[in-house]
Amino acid sequence: MSPVEPAPRKLTAPQHPLLQHKLSLMRDVQTGVKEFRELAAEVSLLLAYEAMRDLETEPTTLTTPIATAEFPMLSGKKLALVAILRAGLIMTESMVRLIPAAKVGHIGMYRDPETLEPVAYYSKLPADISERRVFLTDPMLATGGSAVAAIETLKAAGAVSIKLMSILAVPEGIKRVHDAHPDVEIVTAAIDDGLNDHGYIVPGLGDAGDRIYGTK
Ligand SMILES: O=P(O)(O)OC[C@H]1O[C@H](OP(=O)(O)OP(=O)(O)O)[C@H](O)[C@@H]1O
Ligand SMILES: O=c1cc[nH]c(=O)[nH]1
C-alpha cells in the first residue's frame, strides 16, 4: 500500500515594509472611506504579487528594438479571481488591472451577527472554473466560516486549484480553513491576536465592508 501524502496547509504572510505600512494606515480609526479604499486596493496588488509568485511562465521568442531572444511570458492554467461580497470586491477590482484577461466570479455571503455563521445569497462563477487557478478574495478571515463556505461553493463548481487571499487573518480562521480544506493556500498581509465576543478581529481594522463602502 502506498503512503498517503499529507495535504500541504500552506500559509504565506509577507513581511514587506510597504505592505505593513499600508495595512497600519488601514487599521487607523481616523482613516476615512476614500483613503481606506485606496489602501485596500494597493494592499491587494502587493498581496497578489506574492500570491502569484508561482504562476508558470514559458520562454517566448520576441524581438526588442535591439535583438531577438527568448523572454518569459505567463503560461499554464488561466486565472479566475473570485470575490466574497461585499468586501472582497475591492480586491478583485484592483487585481484585475494586473491580470486583465482573468475571469471574475462573485460569491454573495454575509455573516449572521448572532450566530456568526455565513449566509449565502448569490453565486456567479466562470463556467470553466475547473480549468483555472482560482484566487478567492476576502479582506477578513475571522472565524473562517465565510471562507470555508465559499471554498465549498468553488469546489462544488469544479475548482481544483484555490488560493485564499485575505488582508487580515486570525489563527482560529486559518485553522478552520486548513482543517476543512488543507489543499488551499492562504496568503494574508498579517495574522492578528484573535477574535472579540462579536467575532471581530482584534486589534483588526473594524468592519471591512463598512469601511470600504461607508455604511454602518
Ligand atoms: O471569517 P468570518 O467569521 O466568516 O467573517 C469574515 C466575513 O465577515 C465579513 O463580511 P460581512 O459578513 O461583514 O459581509 P459584508 O462584506 O457584506 O459586509 C468579511 O468580509 C468576511 O466575509
Ligand atoms: O473584524 C472583522 C471580522 C469580520 N468581518 C470584518 O469585516 N471584520
Ligand SMILES: [Mg+2]
Ligand atoms: Mg461587513
